[in-house]
Amino acid sequence: MYIRCSPSARAKTPMPLDELNHDQEKIMEHNAHQAQKEKIMEHNVPPSKASTSRRSFLRRGLAVGGAGAIGAGLFSAGSLYTNFAQAQAASPAVTKGDVAILRFLAAIEILETDLWQQYNELGGIQDSEVPGGSGSAAYTAALQVLDGDMDQYIHDNTEDEISHFTFLNAYLVSKGADPVNLERFRTLPGSQATGAQKDKPRLTNLMQLSVDTSWWTRYRSRTQNPDFGDTFPQAVPGLFEGKFPAIPRTDDDVKGFKPGTPPTIPDHLQAIANTAGFHFGFIEQGGSSLYPSLAQGVSHPEVLRILLSIGPTETAHFQTWQDKAGNAPALTDPTNGLVFPDLNASPFGGEDFQTNLIMPEPTVFLSRTFPPVSIIRPTEPGGSGGAVGTVKAWTADGLFIGQSQDFLAVLRKLAEQADEARRG
Numbered sequence: 001m002y003i004r005c006s007p008s009a010r011a012k013t014p015m016p017l018d019e020l021n022h023d024q025e026k027i028m029e030h031n032a033h034q035a036q037k038e039k040i041m042e043h044n045v046p047p048s049k050a051s052t053s054r055r056s057f058l059r060r061g062l063a064v065g066g067a068g069a070i071g072a073g074l075f076s077a078g079s080l081y082t083n084f085a086q087a088q089a090a091s092p093a094v095t096k097g098d099v100a101i102l103r104f105l106a107a108i109e110i111l112e113t114d115l116w117q118q119y120n121e122l123g124g125i126q127d128s129e130v131p132g133g134s135g136s137a138a139y140t141a142a143l144q145v146l147d148g149d150m151d152q153y154i155h156d157n158t159e160d161e162i163s164h165f166t167f168l169n170a171y172l173v174s175k176g177a178d179p180v181n182l183e184r185f186r187t188l189p190g191s192q193a194t195g196a197q198k199d200k201p202r203l204t205n206l207m208q209l210s211v212d213t214s215w216w217t218r219y220r221s222r223t224q225n226p227d228f229g230d231t232f233p234q235a236v237p238g239l240f241e242g243k244f245p246a247i248p249r250t251d252d253d254v255k256g257f258k259p260g261t262p263p264t265i266p267d268h269l270q271a272i273a274n275t276a277g278f279h280f281g282f283i284e285q286g287g288s289s290l291y292p293s294l295a296q297g298v299s300h301p302e303v304l305r306i307l308l309s310i311g312p313t314e315t316a317h318f319q320t321w322q323d324k325a326g327n328a329p330a331l332t333d334p335t336n337g338l339v340f341p342d343l344n345a346s347p348f349g350g351e352d353f354q355t356n357l358i359m360p361e362p363t364v365f366l367s368r369t370f371p372p373v374s375i376i377r378p379t380e381p382g383g384s385g386g387a388v389g390t391v392k393a394w395t396a397d398g399l400f401i402g403q404s405q406d407f408l409a410v411l412r413k414l415a416e417q418a419d420e421a422r423r424g
C-alpha cells in the first residue's frame with residue numbers, strides 16, 4: 001500500500017491540539033510566536049531586488065492557481081522549478097513501511113520528551129523553550145559535579161526531543177498519515193520533590209531504574225560488536241542489578257544538602273545524580289543506534305533524509321553524556337549500598353573503562369575479516385538496536401514500570417511494524 005501526498009491530505013487538521021498537554025501547548029504557542037516574529041523581521045528587512053521579485057512572483061503564481069499553476073512555460077528552458085516539479089512527479093511515494101518507521105520514531109520521541117522533561121523540571125533550566133517545574137537547587141548542584149553546564153545540556157536535550165516528535169508528527173500529517181498521540185497513557189506518578197510538577201501524570205518512570213551501563217564498554221571494545229552477538233561488561237554493575245532513582249523522589253532524597261562554594265552534597269543525592277548521568281548515556285546511545293538501524297528500511301528519499309538528519313543529533317547527545325558520565329564521582333550510596341566505582345582504577349581501568357576514551361573505538365563491522373572501524377553499534381536492521389530491541393531495552397530499564405499492558409501492546413505493535421519495513 002502506498003500513501004500519496006495529496007493536497008487534500010495536506011489540508012487535514014495538522015495536530016490534535018485538544019489532546020496536547022499544557023506544556024506542549026505552551027511550547028507550540030512559543031514556536032508560533034517565534035515564527036511570527038521571524039515573519040515580521042523578514043517583512044521589515046528590505047530584501048534584495050532579485051529575491052523580492054522572485055518571492056512576489058511565486059506568491060502571485062500561487063494566488064492565481066496554486067503551485068500547479070506555475071507551469072514550465074513561465075520559466076526559461078531548464079528552469080530549476082520545472083526540474084523540481086518533474087523530480088517531484090517522478091519520486092516514489094512515501095510507503096506504508098516509511099509511515100510505520102516515522103510513527104514508531106514519533107512514539108519514541110514522545111517518550112524521550114516525557115523523561116527529559118522530568119529531568120529538566122528538577123535539574124535543567126525551566127523557560128519558555130522547555131517549560132514546567134521550578135528546579136531543585138540540590139539536584140542541580142549534584143548534577144553540576146559531572147559538569148558545570150549540566151543544566152544547560154539537560155535543557156537543550158529536552159528541547160531537541162520536543163522538536164523531534166513535533167516535526168515527525170507534523171510530517172506524518174502532511175502525508176495524510178495519523179500522528180502519534182500517547183496522552184491516554186499519561187498515568188504514572190512523578191516526583192514529589194520540590195521543583196517538580198507534582199500533579200502532572202507521566203508516561204515514563206525515572207524513580208525505579210535498572211540502568212544497563214554496558215554501552216560504556218561496548219563503545220570501548222576493539223574486538224567485539226553487539227551485531228555479532230557479543231556481550232559487554234557493565235561499567236556500574238550495581239546500577240543494572242537493583243532499582244534506583246535518577247531524580248529525587250521527595251525532599252527526603254535531597255536532605256543534608258547545603259548550598260555554598262562548594263556546596264555540601266550528601267552521597268545519596270550524588271548517587272541519584274550519578275544514576276542520571278549514566279541513564280542519559282543509556283537513552284541517547286539507544287537513539288544513536290535506532291535511527292541508522294531503521295534508516296535501512298526506508299523507501300522514500302525524503303524520509304531517509306529525515307532519519308539521517310535527526311539520528312546524528314541523538315549521537316551528539318550521546319557523545320556529550322558519555323563524557324559527563326565519566327566525571328561521576330566514585331562513591332557508595334549509604335541508603336542502599338549502590339557503588340559507583342573508580343573506572344580508572346583496578347579492577348576497572350584499561351581501555352574498556354578509561355573515562356577519557358569518549359570517541360568510539362574502532363571495532364569489527366560486517367565481517368571479522370575486515371579491519372576494525374570506528375562505528376555506531378549496533379546497527380543491524382531488526383537487531384538489538386532496532387525498534388523492538390529498543391522497546392525491550394527501555395522496558396528492562398524500568399522506564400515503563402507502572403504502565404498498562406495496553407500501553408506496552410501499542411508500543412510493541414508500533415515497533416514490530418517499524419522493524420518489518422523494507423526498502424523498496
Ligand SMILES: [Fe+2]
Nearest residue numbers: 109112161164
Ligand atoms: Fe530524539
